[in-house]
Amino acid sequence: MLYVTKEETADSFDTLSWEPGSASMPVSFSRTVGHYTPAMAGTAPSDCAVLFLSPWGFEEMCTRKLWRDLAERFAASGVSSLRFDYPGTGDAPDDMEFPGGLPVWEAAIEAAAAELRRLSGASRLILVGHGLGATFAALNAGSLGPVEGAVLMAPVISGRFYLRELAAWSKMVDDGLGLSDEQRIAAKVSIAGLVMPGEIAAAVRGLSIQAIEAIPARSVLVVHRAARDNEAAFADRLESLGATVTRRDYDGYDDLVSNPTIARQPEAVATAVAAWVASLAADTGTAVHPAMPPAPTIVEGDEFCEEPIRFGPRHRLFGTLCLPKGERRGAAVVLLGTAYDRQAGWARSTVETARYLASNGVVSLRFDAANVGDSPPVADAPGQVLFSAGQQDDVRAAFDLLGGRGLGPAVLAGRCSGAYLAFRSALEEERCLGVVAVNPFTFVWDEDENVEEALRYNPRSLGDYRKRALRADTFRRLASGEIDIRRAAGNICRQLGSRVARSAPSIFWRLSKFGRLRHAVHASFGRLSERHVPMRLIYSETDVGLERYHAYFGADGTGIKAYPGVTVEIVQGADHNMSPPDAKTFLRRHILEMALAAAK
Structure with missing residues (x-):
């Protein structure tokens, strides 16, 4: 430390x-x-x-x-x-x-x-x-x-070549996300939702070090x-x-x-x-007279005050407390990261959400889990931390930090693997007052499923395949060999097979792995319902997580009605990362509403 x-x-x-x-x-x-x-x-x-x-x-x-x-x-x-x-x-x-x-x-x-x-x-x-x-x-x-x-x-x-390369790279990222031409940020230098300021882009275009003089x-x-x-x-x-x-x-x-x-x-x-x-x-001698950094470090905006902070045992986690400058309202929000994205979030979406919450009086904490971004790994822990129970220790440390500052309890919000972590942590953490889960990949991890394979070759939903098949650009990419036809066909066949298995009479479910997973999912939702922990499930319309949601709660989703504290929203025209501005606004509003309602 x-x-x-x-x-x-x-x-x-x-x-x-x-x-x-x-x-x-x-x-x-x-x-x-x-x-x-x-x-x-x-x-x-x-x-x-x-x-x-x-x-x-x-x-x-x-x-x-x-x-x-x-x-x-x-x-x-x-x-x-x-x-x-x-x-x-x-x-x-x-x-x-x-x-x-x-x-x-x-x-x-x-x-x-x-x-x-x-x-x-x-x-x-x-x-x-x-x-x-x-x-x-x-x-x-x-x-x-x-x-x-x-x-x-x-x-x-x-710099000129770099910006051309960046434009091509950006299109590849957007294609991977399934964004349409209308949803892309085409008029500015951007990639993965991050926009380079116009003045910066103009200056970068003129950079060249090939004939550097010094x-x-x-x-x-x-x-x-x-x-x-x-x-x-x-x-x-x-x-x-x-x-x-x-x-x-x-x-x-x-x-x-x-x-x-x-x-x-x-x-x-x-x-x-x-x-x-x-x-x-090695041969430069020893430093002399270092200074102590100020404590705490504070970063301010018009409506927020942020404190970058180390917390947890041995100060092993790095995060940012975002506090409103005005009157505080509602419960605090713990914003959980997605995959190995740094705490700022995809396209800085987590930073923007935290500051939006602060402008409405809500405290938040965003942080890197162990072995993600700026938080080092836990000694002797597996290198692959996603979808692991060990990450729940990090969430527990976040609640401890908020409690020690007099800012808890809190609601949990996350997307994809962060949504999974929010759900699993809520089951174990009595200080959790609510959950906003965005595009959760699953609710109970299948131990026979390899995390690395799931991340590297994460299949698209059947709805997404259907939507892409109607695009003219898909035929161009097929002809050029950009699409792995064998892998896509395999993904489609597996999902169709899963649907067939789910259509079998329920008497056979308990004899199958799917049945055991389904039982575990419903048991988990039942535990949260008994504790009256509200949950908002939010999916983009073609997200692969919907396949598992429908597997567990029915093709029409009516099975979720057994748990009155759960609401489900489907966002049209959004990708897995919820990149479009309207989708971002939708998510922030729902997280704010959960934080305000949880404190009543």
Whole structure:
């Protein structure tokens, strides 16, 4: 955990240390929020500290866990680090303007460098950037004071090419979600519902580092993608300018950035980066006179006040309390994350929901469960945490935090795996006053079902297949081989087979696995009904979770009427992530209504 110790030196100053298993310390500066990880206890804090410069958008979501992992590896070598959100992104306030394009982000980078030096006592920095963040490192190093080295991972060489690539990437994500042309954000630079401010996009379009005139540091590690000759040529350019350049193939890049839900960490690359940084920092001496961060860290908007916070045993979880500035109303809301998305949520939907609730007087807590985003894993726990009972311990810690602050009890709200976690936690947590479950994949996990397979090859609903079959674009994708026909056919056959099994007389159900699962689901709903815990089930019209809902409660859903505290809503024209603005508004309103009703 992070703690304060007295160093027996002539000047005797306070320092912070980190121990494995604890989350990093929240800090705020320049209208944004960051995570500071000091050197590990028992190591000599290096006079070099690492400043992380993140990519943008979908790529940032996919690399969030990688940044936390690298920060912990650096700490084990005595190297402190700071990672942060650019203003207007992630958990930073979003009422931002960007005159001139990049100056606001560049000012935040400079403020982050100064904050890192203040906290760590280090005089020199090592910049670690990914994607667009690597480009910022290359271009802005000269304004950050002494920079000992730079790690440039998959750097954006040409901003114009990057935006074209981003547009194609965005279409692939939208196609995967099943969004129609009318539902896409086509007029702006965007991906996965995240919109790059127009002024920022215009400035990025003009970026180019192919003919860079100055090296960011004497020592540079370029982690380049095999098929990108321009990245290798950029490394050549740095070498010609006098930098000592180490080159490393970016093994596992595609598996990392394909989808945050199924992202695989590039272990070999992370190990190489950590070893390079440790070697560079080894001979730079010891940091002196670090400063204590303010406590608590506060981020403010017009109608909310947020406190990024570590909580749980050994401060192992990282989350954000969002408090209304006006009069408090209703019960608090615990906003549970989906899959491995960071606590800000898909397209920042969780941040937006929290601040909407605060504007209506409702407290909320959003957080990363263990081994998700900025919360480290639990020792000896399985690497795959989704749909596991262990995540209920994290929810329990969230209720403990709210209770300790006098803010509980609370209602639970989540989507997909977060909806499953909300449902299962409500069964065990007496302090839960209600549940809003959005597109729950299931209510009882089938132990014969492999979580990895379910996430990677999650079948679409029959309704979704039917809807897509009517689109002209589907025929183009079939002809081009973009659609895996065998897998789609297999999914359809399995769902049709499941429907046939469910149509069998109920006398046979108790003899089948389906019957046992159905009994367990109804027993769970019965327990919540006996406790008078209200629940709102919300589905998009073609969500695959509806297949299981109808399996357990009938094709017409009439079986749910046995539980009077449960309401079911079907949202038309929405995808699994509830991306369209109208769907987001619908969800926020229902969560607010649940919070207000639960306190009566």
